[in-house]
Amino acid sequence: MSDLLIKNVRVLDGEPSEILIRKGRIAAIGDNLDGAGADVEDAGGRIAIPGLTEAHTHLDKSLLGYDWYHNDVGGGNLMAMIDNERQMKQRLGLDPHVQSMRHALQTAAYGATLIRSHVDIDTTGGLKALEGVLETAEKLADVVEIQTVAFPQSGLMIAPGTAELLDEAMKMGADLMGGLDPCGVDHDPKGHLDTIFDLASKHGKGIDIHLHERGELGAFSMEQILDRAEALGMKGLLTVSHAFCLGMPDPARVTPLLERLGALEASIMTTAPASSPAPLVKQMAQYGIRFGAGNDGIQDTWGPYGNGDMLERAKFVGLRSNLRSDAEMYMALDVCAGGGAEAMGLERRELKVGAPGDLGIVEGVAVAHAIVTHAPRKLVVKAGRVTARDGTTLMDAP
Template sequence: MQDLVIRGVRPWGGESADIAVRDGRIAAIGADLPALPGEEIIDGRGCLVIPGLVDAHAHIDKTLWGTPWHPHQAGPSLMDKITNERQVLAGLGLSPEVQSARLLRRLIACGTTHVRTHVDVGPDVGLKHLHGVQAMRERYRDWMDIDMVAFPQTGVMIRPGTLDLLEQAVRDGAEVIGGLDPVGVDRDPKGQLDGIFAIAGRHGCEVDIHLHDRGDLGAVTMEMIAERTRSLGLAGKVAISHAFCLGGVEPARLESLIALLLENDIAIMTHAPSGTTPFPPIRLLHERGVRLFSGSDGIRDTWSPLNNGDMLERAFMLAYRSGFRDDAGIEIALRMATYGGAQVMGAQHYGLSVGSNADLVLVAAETAAEAVAYHPPRRLVLKRGRVVARDGQALLPANA
């Protein structure tokens, strides 16, 4: 770890300042900071500096990154996509450990310093994906902070034995237990939610549930999630990912759901889904105080070939789909890809204040909004004070 002083940068687009980094943390921020003997001096060239990007909803165990191009073949429905994924992955025989490591280089190059990844757990794959990503995480622990969500991609109640596997995944090191469309996939919302929340209650882990069900169907499920969050005292430890229903219910129902989210401190993740898919009203939720975060979702996988792991670009997509043109709106999207994700992950010492870990990204932009609008290659990425990427290239050794 090299102590250093970065000269002439603009923290979150503010006034130009120097940042001193010592022992992996921000030691000082100010004008004309003195460098101590032996400290490296980096010319920040007037760049914007933001805290490390946080991809708080990814599926890095299933990426096709680094493999030959695979044309998208899945049908339109959720179950079509799940079935296609299982067939393709079984045929390719890829290693979750190898694939997640391949993708890690890309994420580092893009300035991501924290990832919450959902890893598949189920009767067809057992705990192979969990253990593969776990091995990769240990290998690269100095390069990236990674949390794992035990994720039942093929369903819970319709796949006997899945609840037992999810609980074993938590015992084996998953920080979070996941769920998937208790109505749309399982047709048994009480069974799935009771099972998942029982595991969370026994182990004290967090919960992050995929909820694609739209309209009133999704709203009812959200109410059931809030009820269990309250009864088990899990406020602040539950997230709902996608939450399409928030973008497609009547105003009165939306207000009722927002009240439940606030009462139980439930966080909402959206990645700005493509097409005309409804998604949460970001500005309204932000103004009401609902915790918001974002992530890449799948990155070049069987679900879509388009996502590329760049969280600045993801913030752009959030702003674009939300119709944000003002700087304040665009910055909401960036905060979802930084502070919002860090908060959900429980990241310690995160941010741009003195004492924070020096997880920093330098971008050739004057303001945070400009960085989102143009999302240029990252000039410099630091992880706990160590330079891990430069000019859009990760500095991982070739044989790492």
């Protein structure tokens, strides 16, 4: 059953009207639609927004459902945070399937219908995290579509055996090959990048690499990444997550990188971080770079922040890119909805006839108001099916 008529609903900032979804797609938007045979929902004059897209998170590592994690590590030392996390996961006996169910359902309750999750592959946990998240992806197929990235969180060249595990992960069905700071973590950009590009090629998949390296170091790594993606003709198959280096204040250095990313139809995923340079909304649009956003890990050993709400993330995107006008706030929302879907290589989520029937009904007197207040969602719909009401998914988390 995926036919749904939503009455008394405002399409973004428009006047109240109706949205009809048939066979999982938006069939009509207007007044007095023929909803014969469809379920009916009354939105009470609330605003409809497209299904949201969580384009960068880590479903396997949230501590949701556990006692509050008292963090004594802080944020100064990346390798210390990585080591602390790997040890804590073992100590707590974290079950990646259970944690990813909790995390994904909470994200869906906030209106996301698409998630891209990096999943730790390392020589301690092996493929257990991926097994758990793939099981979640299968169980939640009707609620939220989950892409997985095989992610060498603890390093690749510095952790012998990881490459073989990544190869195995791709065979198991990971959607993309991951990577991480080839200079900063592995201290071997050639070794790291040759390995992950080889594996991506072998399995005919795209790449989504974490690049936290800033300034000149990040620009250097970005060039090494672009060289390989161009040589392999990976149009539309390259994602760089974070890409702080694109926020460096030297257009002479950054512009060529932006032009090459645009020509590759590459994707950049951001958390819209406040504490580091970052790619910006209008900059990405100017160069035709696909731009998505994500909450990154939520309430885990890395820090107390985050809850899975991509509407609040749109607020952070707006704050980071200094967006203020109504038109600019639509751009912030799009990064967290249709733009993010496109950055994931999927169909844009938008409120248009023919688009996938993914949407949320939100509180607020205007779209900008809905973004800045991000109250619990009234209704969430995936492919014409109601998946959440009043901030809670219909399916219970374990």
